[in-house]
Amino acid sequence: MKTNLEEINRNIYDIKNKDDYDFKIKKGLNKEIIEEISKQKNDPDWMKQIRLNALEVYNSLELPTWGPDLSELDMSEIATYVRPKTKLNSSWEDVPEEIKDTFDKLGIPDAEKTSLSGVGAQYDSEVVYHSIKEDLIKQGVIYTDMETAVREYPDMVRKHFMKCVPVNDHKFVALHAAVWSGGSFVYVPKGVKVDIPLQSYFRLNSPESGQFEHTLIIVDEGASLHFIEGCSAPKYNKVNLHAGCVELYVKDNAYLRYSTIENWSKNMLNLNTKKAIVGKNAGMDWVSGSFGSKISMLYPMSILNGEGSKTEFTGISFAGAGQNLDNGFKVIHNAKNTSSVVNAKSISKNGGKCTYRSLVRVAENAQNSKCSVSCESLMLDDISISDTIPTADVRTEEVEFSHEAKIGKISDKAIFYLMSRGLSEADAKAMIVRGFASPVSNALPMEYAVEMNNLINLELEGTIG
Amino acid sequence: MKNTLIEIKDLCVNAEDKEILKGINLKINKGEIHVIMGPNGSGKSTTANAILNHPAYKKVAGEILFEGENINDLKTDEIARKGIFMSFQLPEEIPGVSVTNFLKYAKNKITGEPVKIFKFKEEVKKYMDELNMNSKNMERSLNVGFSGGEKKKNEILQMLVLNPKLAILDETDSGLDVDAIRTVSKGIEMFKNENNAVLIITHNTKILSSLKVDYVHILVNGKIVKTGNGELAKEIEENGYSKYKN
Numbered sequence: 286m287k288t289n290l291e292e293i294n295r296n297i298y299d300i301k302n303k304d305d306y307d308f309k310i311k312k313g314l315n316k317e318i319i320e321e322i323s324k325q326k327n328d329p330d331w332m333k334q335i336r337l338n339a340l341e342v343y344n345s346l347e348l349p350t351w352g353p354d355l356s357e358l359d360m361s362e363i364a365t366y367v368r369p370k371t372k373l374n375s376s377w378e379d380v381p382e383e384i385k386d387t388f389d390k391l392g393i394p395d396a397e398k399t400s401l402s403g404v405g406a407q408y409d410s411e412v413v414y415h416s417i418k419e420d421l422i423k424q425g426v427i428y429t430d431m432e433t434a435v436r437e438y439p440d441m442v443r444k445h446f447m448k449c450v451p452v453n454d455h456k457f458v459a460l461h462a463a464v465w466s467g468g469s470f471v472y473v474p475k476g477v478k479v480d481i482p483l484q485s486y487f488r489l490n491s492p493e494s495g496q497f498e499h500t501l502i503i504v505d506e507g508a509s510l511h512f513i514e515g516c517s518a519p520k521y522n523k524v525n526l527h528a529g530c531v532e533l534y535v536k537d538n539a540y541l542r543y544s545t546i547e548n549w550s551k552n553m554l555n556l557n558t559k560k561a562i563v564g565k566n567a568g569m570d571w572v573s574g575s576f577g578s579k580i581s582m583l584y585p586m587s588i589l590n591g592e593g594s595k596t597e598f599t600g601i602s603f604a605g606a607g608q609n610l611d612n613g614f615k616v617i618h619n620a621k622n623t624s625s626v627v628n629a630k631s632i633s634k635n636g637g638k639c640t641y642r643s644l645v646r647v648a649e650n651a652q653n654s655k656c657s658v659s660c661e662s663l664m665l666d667d668i669s670i671s672d673t674i675p676t677a678d679v680r681t682e683e684v685e686f687s688h689e690a691k692i693g694k695i696s697d698k699a700i701f702y703l704m705s706r707g708l709s710e711a712d713a714k715a716m717i718v719r720g721f722a723s724p725v726s727n728a729l730p731m732e733y734a735v736e737m738n739n740l741i742n743l744e745l746e747g748t749i750g
Numbered sequence: 751m752k753n754t755l756i757e758i759k760d761l762c763v764n765a766e767d768k769e770i771l772k773g774i775n776l777k778i779n780k781g782e783i784h785v786i787m788g789p790n791g792s793g794k795s796t797t798a799n800a801i802l803n804h805p806a807y808k809k810v811a812g813e814i815l816f817e818g819e820n821i822n823d824l825k826t827d828e829i830a831r832k833g834i835f836m837s838f839q840l841p842e843e844i845p846g847v848s849v850t851n852f853l854k855y856a857k858n859k860i861t862g863e864p865v866k867i868f869k870f871k872e873e874v875k876k877y878m879d880e881l882n883m884n885s886k887n888m889e890r891s892l893n894v895g896f897s898g899g900e901k902k903k904n905e906i907l908q909m910l911v912l913n914p915k916l917a918i919l920d921e922t923d924s925g926l927d928v929d930a931i932r933t934v935s936k937g938i939e940m941f942k943n944e945n946n947a948v949l950i951i952t953h954n955t956k957i958l959s960s961l962k963v964d965y966v967h968i969l970v971n972g973k974i975v976k977t978g979n980g981e982l983a984k985e986i987e988e989n990g991y992s993k994y995k996n
Contacts, residue, residue, distance in 0.1 A: 696842065704825070704826035705826055705827075707856055708859055710825070712859065717844060720846030720891070721846055
């Protein structure tokens with residue numbers, strides 16, 4: 286009972302362009318390969334050193350001993366750098382037809398016209414399009430691809446690159462630092478409020494390859510920004526790898542909202558790392574919709590270093606057949622009067638597995654802090670799996686801490702109730718699921734809330750017997 | 751025959767392999783209000799749920815004709831779209847779905863036509879005023895955190911908005927205070943016209959006092975043991991069901 290409209294929708298994400306590249310590094314990971322990437326990218330020497338050092342760290346670290354089984358990942362089968370057949374463009378007209386067409390279908394140029402103040406678009410390993418509104422440039426806002434930032438703002442990059450997320454954080458951070466390519470750099474000067482969001486979209490087209498984009502955002506004192514990140518890839522039979530890294534610096538009295546809609550294909554291993562350091566009286570909000578990937582291990586982290594800083598995480602994961610989404614949130618309360626609110630949701634169906642894994646740490650010096658965690662799981666059938674693994678490490682008495690977890694199956698009574706109002710079984714389930722996900726869609730700008738609801742509808746398609 | 755809305759013939763229904771309804775016969779014409787009364791466990795709610803083809807209730811014999819068409823095996827949503835509505839004894843809570851969005855969506859599904867937002871909102875507002883409902887409830891999640899009375903009024907609101915041919919009210923009056931019962935009665939009066947019908951399931955006669963009831967059926971142990979007019983309800987109020995239990 287699929288409608289044509291929905292068929293077209295799914296096809297958008299599954300557009301498979303020819304694996305037509307300007308340069309694709311040979312598969313595998315060793316010093317020669319890293320040196321070749323560095324050469325291809327024209328790295329300054331300091332960046333080359335970071336890469337080579339990171340490779341050593343990578344080789345010295347083990348795979349995580351917890352969480353999903355990553356044994357199918359064979360780095361000797363992955364090409365870590367694929368340069369598309371185009372340069373960085375500042376006009377969509379100059380982007381090659383086939384690539385432009387993909388972004389057109391994903392709605393990026395349209396969104397740019399109506400609801401964004403800047404856009405970055407990455408295709409495989411390189412950013413192919415970047416733009417920012419004139420008035421933001423006048424106010425000193427920098428929004429550019431990471432390579433340009435390394436060249437043009439080396440001091441700022443060196444000071445912050447792999448400092449929020451240290452290279453030895455875990456094996457895939459080290460991998461990222463060794464082979465990173467693409468991503469976005471944002472600097473918002475003191476006191477500047479960027480009212481309309483910036484968006485970077487990451488598209489991985491090439492099979493048996495990896496995407497390792499680096500996002501570095503600095504929101505200076507008293508400034509504010511909403512940054513949106515979107516990702517997708519067509520489905521291939523072999524494993525693709527995404528190991529991006531997001532480093533966010535939210536200075537005193539600043540505010541950053543970081544929204545993600547992620548719809549990787551179901552052959553993707555998504556081992557992404559995201560951290561934010563939050564200053565005095567600053568605010569860091571995360572909104573996350575995680576739909577795709579075969580395995581996902583994603584635990585954004587807020588480090589509340591400044592007194593009175595706040596963070597909020599609102600996220601949803603949706604796992605279908607063959608998917609194992611091990612997602613969560615980490616927060617470190619490292620100063621007085623800090624607060625965190627976590628609202629995590631997961632949906633699993635057709636045997637999919639969702640795990641909410643979290644860490645809350647409240648340091649000795651973080652008196653009078655508050656932390657409230659709520660996680661809720663919805664299973665659409667009897668064969669799906671949902672799990673909650675929270676860790677709390679609270680080292681001061683003067684803290685308000687609450688944790689609430691709910692795991693449940695979709696209610697047959699509620700389905701019957703809605704069907705008695707004329708909704709088909711599929712419509713009823715979709716309405717219940719959309720309602721369940723509404724705290725996340727409500728936190729997204731309208732266009733993205735619509736996209737998320739479309740993704741939910743696509744995921745639910747065909748689940749009705 | 752043209753005026754017959756629903757006809758139930760020799761209906762036998764099992765729930766969890768237990769016989770609940772043991773041969774029910776009931777005919778409701780357009781313009782009529784019927785009442786089914788009976789002691790707890792006699793099969794009143796089963797009758798309502800069986801009409802809507804709830805999957806837990808299995809029809810083992812008999813048939814249900816709605817406007818001459820056998821609806822025994824139609825799916826619940828198809829039955830709803832034919833024009834049958836049920837007000838639930840325990841309305842379900844649907845977090846994250848606002849009353850207003852739900853009503854719009856359901857109205858669209860029932861009529862198959864796009865809903866004209868402005869006119870629709872005005873209509874809903876009018877009904878809510880009549881039912882003494884707080885219009886702030888429109889933006890709240892459907893039934894979440896609603897009091898018992900608010901939930902029941904919300905059911906009546908849905909009945910008015912969806913405007914079915916047959917409205918089945920399953921214990922809509924239970925647990926309500928006198929004022930709320932009066933409001934529900936008012937809603938039924940607003941809904942009722944010569945082209946539709948109401949089937950009220952209750953064990954309480956208060957709701958009936960202000961309504962012009964055409965037939966009262968006494969359901970005991972899965973069978974209709976007596977059918978009468980409004981006077982029968984009064985008799986039950988005074989003497990209970992003991993007379994019919996044997």
